[in-house]
Amino acid sequence: MLQTSSTRPSAPNDTPDVAARPRTGGWLEERLQLSALQDKYGRKAFPLHSTFFLGEIAAFSFLILVLTGIYLALIYTPSITEITVGGQKLPEAFASVQLIESIPAANLIRNVHHWAAHVMIASILLHGFRVFFTGTYRKPRELTWVLGVVLLGLTLGAGFVGYALPWDAFSVTATGIGFGLARSIPLVGQLLADLFFGGAFPSLGSLPRLYTIHVVIIPLSILGVLSLHLLFVLKQKHSMPGYARPLAEPGKVLGIPLWPYHALLAGELVFLVLGGLSLLAAFVPVHPLAAYGPPTAETPSVKPDWYLLWIFGVLKLIPAGLGFSVGAVTIGPEFLGGVLFPALVFGLLALVPWLDRTNRRVLGSVEYLQPPTQAPVRLALGAGALTLVGMLLFAAYYDELGLTLGQTWLLTLSVPLILSTGILSWIRLRSRRCPRARFDPTTED
Structure with a gap:
């Protein structure tokens, strides 16, 4: 059932019959007037488009992370004090994870927790790609x-x-x-190392602090930011796909109401996400302890998961001797590649709504998704940036692939440049050969 209004329509001169209004729970309705809440928010329209569920997948993954994390916290011990297990001295944290692995249900929940983190990150990224390439970050949605x-x-x-x-x-x-990256930050590096890692690493204070950050500080921060994000979306409404343009009333969203239609779809999505995570957890093993064993004096060769591998690729590209000093402050390669570069990336991402100087009257209202080809420069820059990140993932393995550092630098810089230039040229040429109407320039934001 599609609708274009978030409020219940009423006939002219029609007085609502309070007695006839469906009552929610009787006793609760009398005290909380829940039906008024349903009247205000239950008929809020949600666009019916597959990409709009990416944000909900991220939210559901976060919920699963919290629930599985609470269970794991009942078994896990955040301490590196050594205890004797089966005649072998092991850190308590390592031994507690061993215990989790030995319990089939607990190990399944640990694996679900792991994969939920990957799904949450991937869905946030895909959601961001959709927002970026369709231009729906523009005014008034900068803060969102x-x-x-x-x-x-x-x-x-x-x-x-x-x-x-x-x-x-x-x-x-x-x-x-x-820890080394934190210490490499000029002026405040040692302070950050003391705050987050307990001073030296590894030390008895390192793991309890990191555990507190992981299970308390970051989840509460995510909950607060996610709540604000959803509040802004609720206030500013969703953007609609292009097919809704001739159908939606001015100032209204074309879609299905929150209750009961969207709620049913969201419920189905919860079970789909949970089912998919359970299948991954059951058939794809997650970082078994036996793969690396307890900590030793030797340093194994490790690489981070895919979502942090691009930073690792930057660190591998920067020569070890690169650095300079400014007075008493030393700027080293760890800071340049592992701190400064990611900070610049996130800073540029945050400034995208203000860096985009495209004429708003040409692009049209932010209420509708803009086809990516309508903004060729943004499409080319976005594709080039994504390709650069992909090449940084590739750079993390350049020595295993038998490439030199110089060859890797050349590929990392040239491939994104060639791709973005090619996309821009193709769109420009296509628009000249097959001119098409742009977005309606008379639409008001």
């Missing part, structure tokens, strides 16, 4: 976009901090890299 960028950063941070929790050889090595 910025909150999405912050949410992505928090989710990546949660994934990184989660590396430390098993406290195996992989965890200690990967977290040690993060």
